[in-house]
Amino acid sequence: MEHQFVVSKSDWSLHRKGHEDQQRHKEKIREAIRKNLPHIISEESIITSDGKHTVKIPIRSLNEYKIRYDDKKKKHVGTGDGDSQIGDVIAREPGYGSGQGAQGGERAGDQPGVDYYEVEVEISEIEKELFKELELPNVKEKETKEIETEDITFNDVRKQGLMGNIDKKRTLLNALKRNAKDGNPTITPILNDDLRFKTWNTIVKPESSAIVLAMMDTSGSMGKFEKMISRSFFYWMTRFLRSKYQHVEICFIAHHTEAKVVSEEEFFSKGESGGTICSSAYSKALELIETEYSPSKYNIYPFHFSDGDNLSTDNAECLRLVNEIMEVANIFGYGEVNAYQRYSTLMSAFRHIENEKFRHYILRDKKDIYHALKRFFKK
Amino acid sequence: MNEMEELHKAIDEITEIAKGFGLDFFPMRYEICPAHIIYQLGAYGMPTRYSHWSFGKQYYKMKLHYDLGLSQIYELVINSDPCYAFLLDTNTLTQNKLIVAHVLAHSDFFKNNYYFKKTRRDMVESMAASAERIAFYEREYGKEKVESFLDAVLSIQEHIDPYGIDSVTLDESTRPKMKTAYDDLFFDEADEEEKEASSKAKRFPRRPVKDLLLFIEKHSPVLEDWQCDILTTVREEMLYFWPQLETKIMNEGWATYWHQRIMRELDLGDDELIEYAKLNANVVQRSKTHINPYYLGLKLFEHIEYMYDNPTEEMKRQGVKENSGREKIFEVREIENDTSFLRNYLTEDFVKNEDMFIFENEGGLYRITDKQFESIRQELITSRTNGGFPYIVVQDANYVNNGELYLKHEYEGIELDLKHLENVLPNIYQLWGKTVHFETVVDEQKMLFSYNGIKQFQRKLHN
Numbered sequence: 001m002e003h004q005f006v007v008s009k010s011d012w013s014l015h016r017k018g019h020e021d022q023q024r025h026k027e028k029i030r031e032a033i034r035k036n037l038p039h040i041i042s043e044e045s046i047i048t049s050d051g052k053h054t055v056k057i058p059i060r061s062l063n064e065y066k067i068r069y070d071d072k073k074k075k076h077v078g079t080g081d082g083d084s085q086i087g088d089v090i091a092r093e094p095g096y097g098s099g100q101g102a103q104g105g106e107r108a109g110d111q112p113g114v115d116y117y118e119v120e121v122e123i124s125e126i127e128k129e130l131f132k133e134l135e136l137p138n139v140k141e142k143e144t145k146e147i148e149t150e151d152i153t154f155n156d157v158r159k160q161g162l163m164g165n166i167d168k169k170r171t172l173l174n175a176l177k178r179n180a181k182d183g184n185p186t187i188t189p190i191l192n193d194d195l196r197f198k199t200w201n202t203i204v205k206p207e208s209s210a211i212v213l214a215m216m217d218t219s220g221s222m223g224k225f226e227k228m229i230s231r232s233f234f235y236w237m238t239r240f241l242r243s244k245y246q247h248v249e250i251c252f253i254a255h256h257t258e259a260k261v262v263s264e265e266e267f268f269s270k271g272e273s274g275g276t277i278c279s280s281a282y283s284k285a286l287e288l289i290e291t292e293y294s295p296s297k298y299n300i301y302p303f304h305f306s307d308g309d310n311l312s313t314d315n316a317e318c319l320r321l322v323n324e325i326m327e328v329a330n331i332f333g334y335g336e337v338n339a340y341q342r343y344s345t346l347m348s349a350f351r352h353i354e355n356e357k358f359r360h361y362i363l364r365d366k367k368d369i370y371h372a373l374k375r376f377f378k379k
Numbered sequence: 380m381n382e383m384e385e386l387h388k389a390i391d392e393i394t395e396i397a398k399g400f401g402l403d404f405f406p407m408r409y410e411i412c413p414a415h416i417i418y419q420l421g422a423y424g425m426p427t428r429y430s431h432w433s434f435g436k437q438y439y440k441m442k443l444h445y446d447l448g449l450s451q452i453y454e455l456v457i458n459s460d461p462c463y464a465f466l467l468d469t470n471t472l473t474q475n476k477l478i479v480a481h482v483l484a485h486s487d488f489f490k491n492n493y494y495f496k497k498t499r500r501d502m503v504e505s506m507a508a509s510a511e512r513i514a515f516y517e518r519e520y521g522k523e524k525v526e527s528f529l530d531a532v533l534s535i536q537e538h539i540d541p542y543g544i545d546s547v548t549l550d551e552s553t554r555p556k557m558k559t560a561y562d563d564l565f566f567d568e569a570d571e572e573e574k575e576a577s578s579k580a581k582r583f584p585r586r587p588v589k590d591l592l593l594f595i596e597k598h599s600p601v602l603e604d605w606q607c608d609i610l611t612t613v614r615e616e617m618l619y620f621w622p623q624l625e626t627k628i629m630n631e632g633w634a635t636y637w638h639q640r641i642m643r644e645l646d647l648g649d650d651e652l653i654e655y656a657k658l659n660a661n662v663v664q665r666s667k668t669h670i671n672p673y674y675l676g677l678k679l680f681e682h683i684e685y686m687y688d689n690p691t692e693e694m695k696r697q698g699v700k701e702n703s704g705r706e707k708i709f710e711v712r713e714i715e716n717d718t719s720f721l722r723n724y725l726t727e728d729f730v731k732n733e734d735m736f737i738f739e740n741e742g743g744l745y746r747i748t749d750k751q752f753e754s755i756r757q758e759l760i761t762s763r764t765n766g767g768f769p770y771i772v773v774q775d776a777n778y779v780n781n782g783e784l785y786l787k788h789e790y791e792g793i794e795l796d797l798k799h800l801e802n803v804l805p806n807i808y809q810l811w812g813k814t815v816h817f818e819t820v821v822d823e824q825k826m827l828f829s830y831n832g833i834k835q836f837q838r839k840l841h842n
């Protein structure tokens with residue numbers, strides 16, 4: 001009997017359409033990240049994502065919009081186990097009642113329509129897009145290039161070399177060109193003279209180090225919002241510096257009327273009452289530069305976050321110390337978290353500094369973290 | 380016997396059994412392929428289709444689910460002659476047996492259901508050709524341009540007229556002459572409009588048009604030839620897929636009904652039997668939060684078969700013979716679609732037995748709000764009407780005498796997702812080139828949403 005069906009197994013290895021369109025989709029995600037950087041980098045979930053490499057962020061531009069019914073206003077039909085009653089709760093919206101959002105265990109597919117599109121993005125993707133926009137200002141060659149690292153790159157092409165390193169594309173191109181000149185536009189013959197080889201060079205990179213002196217006002221006037229802003233800023237700044245230097249250290253200096261070096265955790269969680277004397281932090285910074293972080297070895301990045309509510313009699317001292325710091329540091333950054341446009345005593349003093357190393361930014365909401373980064377890290 | 384021979388033998392046997400039951404399918408082509416091809420097929424719905432990032436997004440989703448073991452695509456079958464079915468190369472023999480039995484019934488459904496009669500059975504080749512043309516446009520006019528055009532078209536691709544009611548309106552010259560005594564029933568409205576039209580400024584289109592894609596393609600003042608071609612392509616492909624949207628419950632129910640019957644005829648070993656039972660249980664799993672079409676369809680077909688095997692006195696008086704269930708379900712698979720299937724055969728007993736209910740979102744909680752038979756049936760029918768999409772018509776293409784496009788949502792009790800709507804209007808604007816208006820109902824108030832290329836407007840209309 002003849003078969004009325006055919007079973008076959010073709011070679012599918014060249015069918016890559018799905019993969020290609022997925023690449024385009026990824027590209028669109030990257031575009032969306034680029035356009036939404038101010039929003040995305042202020043997502044707290046990234047900063048608190050310790051150890052995880054991906055975060056979920058809502059990307060609205062990648063929704064496929066349709067004329068469709070509103071799921072929330074729609075009725076749905078389900079089937080029960082035989083004893084269902086009017087009033088029974090059969091599901092919850094994601095995040096209902098839990099405050100924190102994610103409810104473990106339930107799969108997304110179990111939920112009736114969620115109306116925005118969340119993409120899982122690698123944090124490194126976000127960094128890549130962000131760091132493209134940032135530059136290191138005033139980089140100095142440090143005298144003591146303590147360690148040098150050697151590396152090789154294939155960045156040269158020569159006529160002689162090892163057969164294993166032959167550059168096929170260039171070789172063929174040369175043969176083609178030469179043959180064409182003789183009126184014979186084919187690849188063969190390939191002569192010895194056509195051969196091209198990839199060759200390497202040794203490059204020497206100085207092992208460079210940077211120290212971030214993170215200073216923050218922890219007096220009573222710095223609330224949760226102010227701390228969140230500065231925390232996000234320091235997070236991204238440290239990451240950025242790590243992409244530029246082999247070695248980046250960060251030292252946390254908390255201050256109110258006096259300053260001390262604290263752990264990262266304390267830095268962001270501690271709150272103290274009382275007034276503010278910013279010069280205390282600056283002299284602590286200078287002390288650290290003198291004792292531990294010599295400018296000959298380190299690129300120094302002192303950044304101070306405050307709400308600007310400084311004791312006015314301290315302002316002159318602040319100015320003096322900041323100028324002193326700028327002599328040894330690459331930059332001095334001052335970020336003022338001031339959501340309500342209050343009068344700031346410290347800023348009124350800083351306004352008169354004319355030194356291109358001094359950079360300041362007044363942050364009014366979360367999105368300004370991005371703008372502050374851009375202000376501080378441009379040439 | 381090697382694996383391939385075993386599979387051949389199994390398919391042979393299953394094909395014979397299926398024929399014995401009276402299933403009437405297209406010649407079958409089974410293709411064994413790796414996972415990435417299976418989810419590629421799942422994402423595109425076809426072996427070859429034009430490129431668009433939304434397919435890539437879907438592909439990635441499927442790949443992710445598959446890699447995480449969250450989903451297993453059991454079957455992929457294409458409505459074509461010959462009929463293509465795809466089997467995952469890691470399937471066990473038992474899995475393949477179930478799938479083959481299942482897809483034979485799908486193939487039978489494609490071939491015999493009335494709503495599929497006009498679908499193009501050579502769509503595989505046609506889509507491959509369209510893909511090449513669109514790739515050519517990408518080279519010619521730039522990828523970005525083609526992509527943004529596709530973005531716009533795809534956002535309204537469901538708004539077509541699948542059964543050709545509009546053709547009369549769109550092409551007045553070919554309007555059929557009245558032939559039967561009933562024709563005046565159909566054209567009554569039109570005549571009245573004509574009378575009106577003679578006194579007022581001429582209205583265009585004369586009657587509301589449902590086929591938004593076709594209307595834009597024919598009458599948009601801003602489209603170039605290649606753009607019209609893409610519109611035609613997207614519309615043709617939607618016409619092809621449309622009957623599948625409208626027969627989801629029936630089609631899956633039919634296939635499940637038959638894979639169960641066929642598998643019972645096979646001589647399965649103990650291990651195979653257990654594996655099959657597990658797979659089948661997965662397919663027909665019930666859920667509180669949605670209707671599983673495989674399950675509902677299967678149960679309804681079984682319900683119909685039982686009713687016609689054991690007709691009531693009333694049914695007998697109407698000429699139903701005992702044990703005519705099998706014959707009846709073959710008839711049903713030929714003439715119904717999901718809405719008529721539900722309307723004609725979802726009975727009160729059935730709804731009670733299945734413990735069906737309506738649930739609604741009440742401030743974040745999904746709560747059961749209704750258990751009445753009538754409302755459940757109506758809700759199910761509504762959700763399947765027009766493929767589950769809102770019904771939109773072109774009301775006026777020369778609104779305020781300025782060539783602006785006035786669309787109307789035929790509101791039937793379910794409101795639209797306004798966030799989506801506001802994002803779709805600019806897309807329609809891109810296709811029409813002039814201000815677009817959209818009438819719908821929000822909180823029982825008639826509203827008009829407009830987009831003029833720069834800004835969105837909305838205003839209340841008199842109810």
